[in-house]
Amino acid sequence: MMDAARTRAWLTAAARLINANSGHLTALDTAIGDGDHGLNLRRGFEAVTAEATGDTPGAVLKAAGNALIDATGGASGPLYGTFFRRAAKALGDAPEVDDAVFAQALAAGLAGVQTLGGAAEGDKTMVDALAPAVTAFAAGGDAAAAAANGRDATESMTARKGRASYLGERSIGHIDPGAASAALLFQALCSVTTD
Amino acid sequence: MMDAARTRAWLTAAARLINANSGHLTALDTAIGDGDHGLNLRRGFEAVTAEATGDTPGAVLKAAGNALIDATGGASGPLYGTFFRRAAKALGDAPEVDDAVFAQALAAGLAGVQTLGGAAEGDKTMVDALAPAVTAFAAGGDAAAAAANGRDATESMTARKGRASYLGERSIGHIDPGAASAALLFQALCSVTTD
Amino acid sequence: MTVGIVLVSHSPALAEGTAELVLSLTAGGVRVLPAGGNSDGALGTSPPLILDAVMRANEDGHGVLLIPDLGSSVLSARLLIDDLAEGVLALADAPFVEGAVAAGMAASTGGDLAVVQAAAKEAWSFRKDPD
Amino acid sequence: MTVGIVLVSHSPALAEGTAELVLSLTAGGVRVLPAGGNSDGALGTSPPLILDAVMRANEDGHGVLLIPDLGSSVLSARLLIDDLAEGVLALADAPFVEGAVAAGMAASTGGDLAVVQAAAKEAWSFRKDPD
C-alpha cells in the first residue's frame, strides 16, 4: 500500500542515498560522460526534498517530477522528472493505492522515460536498471535486486544513447551512471515498502 | 606595361574608390548579406595602402594579398587576397611585364578565387564581375565596362554562394556587393593603364 | 508576423554567440533568444530558463522553434513541447549553428512555424568542403 | 599524441562556448582552441588569429583539425590549409558544434588527424528527433 506519507518517505530515502553516493555517481560519469551526474542529482533531490509535498501519492510524485526537471541541469533531470510525472498521472488523485496500482504507475513512468529518451533495454542507460526493477515490482519480487543486476549488466554494454554514446565501444567496461542512480531509487523504494 | 609603381598606383586608386563607395557597398550587403562589405574592404584596403610596397609588380601584389587576408574580416578578404596572391605568383619577380603577361596573372588570380570559393559565373558573386573583366583585359577591351556589366547582371541572379545564398530566390533584384567592389577594382586598374 | 527561435545549449556562451550570428545575418529581423546553461549559469540545461525564453520569443504569438545542441538540451526541449499547447512550440532536428542560421533567415522573411522548422532541418545537407 | 582542434567562427562567444562544451565532454583531454571574430573582436574572421590558434593547438605536432562555422570562416580555413604544409592541417566538413564534439571525442581517445576529421564529418548524420 502507498499513501502520501510513504511516497514522501521513498523520496526522502532516495535523496539520502543519492547524497551518500554522489561521489560514486560522479566518478562513473567522469569515465564515460561529463562527470556531473552525482552533482546533478544531488541538486535535483535537494529540490525534491524541499518541494515534493501533497495529500496523495500522485500529488507528491508530480511535485517531485517538476522539482527534478527544474533543478537537475542534466539529461537525468527531464528523464527522472518524466518518470515521476507520468507515474503521478497514472495514479490520479487516489489518496491511497495498492501495490498493483502502484506497479502500473511505475510502468507508466518507465514508458515516459523511453518515449522521451528513445532508449531501449541494452542501450546502456538508466532504462537498463529501471525496466527490470519495474517488472520485478509488479511481480512482487525484489525490485532493488533486479535494479542492481540491471545496473551491473550495463558494464559490458556499448552505449547507444546519451553522452556516453559518443564513445561507442570505448564505453564498454564502465557501469552507466544513470543505471547506478536508478538502482538507488529502487533500493530506496524497497526500504519503505518492505516492512 | 606594368611595373611596381603602376601596380601600386592601381591599388591606391582602388583604395580611394572603395573608400568613396564604401557606404554603397555596405548598403548592397545589408540587402542580401550582413551589411559589412564596405567596412570590410575599407579596413582591408587601408592595410593594402600601408603595406603593399615592393620592387616588382609581383612583390606589390603579394603584399597586397597578404594585407587583405589579414585585415579584411569577411569572405571578401580571403577571396580578394587569393586573387592578388595568385596573380603575384604568376608574375614571379619580373620588374616589368607587358599587358599580355599581366592578363595571364589576372586570370591566375581569378582561377584562385574560383578554386577557393567554388563559385562559377552565374552564382551571383564577385566572380560575375571578375571573369568578364579578366577576359576583356586579355583581349585589349574595356575591362572596367565589362566588370560593370557583369556587376549589373548579378541583379537578376539567384545567389548560390556566400551568405546571400541563404536567401535563395529572395536574393533576386539586388546587385551582389562583391560584384560591385570587383567593378571598382577594374575601374581603378583601367584608370592607371589607359593613359 | 515572425516566428521566434530559442537556442537551447549546455553553454551560455554558445547560445549567445549563435544568437548574435543569426541576428547579424538577418539584420536583427528575427526574435532569437539564447537559453544556455543550467540555473547557476554553469554548463547544463534549465527547463525554467528555456521556458522563460520561449515566452519572450513568442511575444508575437506566431510560435517558437526550439533548437537544441545535444543530449539534455534535446530532452529538455522535447519535454517542453510535450507540456505546451500543440502548434506553439516545435523542435528543430537540425545542426545547432547551421540550423539556427537557416531558421533565422526563414523566420525573418516571414515563414510560419512549419516552414522555419523545415528550413532548420534542411541544414543537415549543408556541406563545407570545396565543391 | 593528441590532434589539436581549432574552432573558426564569426563569433568569439560561439567559438569559446563550443570549446568549453568539448572540454567538458572530454574531461579536458583535448587541445581545443577557439578562434572567433575579426581582429577587433567583433563578428568576422581573422586569418592571423586563426593561425595563432593553429600554432598553439599543434604544440604536440600531431596536426590540427580546423572546424569552420560558415562563409568566410570556411574560406579562411581553406586558405590556411593551402598555405601550410600538407598533413599539418585538415578542414572539417562538419556541422560546427556537433562536429566539434565528435572530433573532440575522437582526438581525446588518440585518433590521428584523418580519424578525427572523419569523426567530425560523421556528425552530419546525427539526428535530434525522437527515434
Ligand SMILES: Nc1ncnc2c1ncn2[C@@H]1O[C@H](COP(=O)(O)OP(=O)(O)O)[C@@H](O)[C@H]1O
Ligand atoms: N536518451 C536517454 N535515454 C535514457 N537515459 C539517458 C538518455 N540520455 C542520458 N541518459 C541517462 O542519463 C545519464 C546521465 O545523466 P547526467 O550526467 O545527469 O546528464 P548529462 O549527460 O546531461 O550530463 C546517463 O548515464 C544515462 O543513464
Ligand SMILES: Nc1ncnc2c1ncn2[C@@H]1O[C@H](COP(=O)(O)OP(=O)(O)O)[C@@H](O)[C@H]1O
Ligand atoms: N564562395 C564565394 N565565392 C565567390 N565570392 C564569394 C563567395 N562567398 C562570398 N563571396 C563574395 O563576397 C561578398 C561578401 O563579402 P563580405 O561582405 O566582405 O563578407 P561576408 O559575407 O563574410 O560578410 C559577396 O557579395 C560575394 O561577392
Ligand SMILES: [Mg+2]
Ligand atoms: Mg553527466
Ligand SMILES: [Mg+2]
Ligand atoms: Mg552534464
Ligand SMILES: [Mg+2]
Ligand atoms: Mg558581408
Ligand SMILES: [Mg+2]
Ligand atoms: Mg561579414
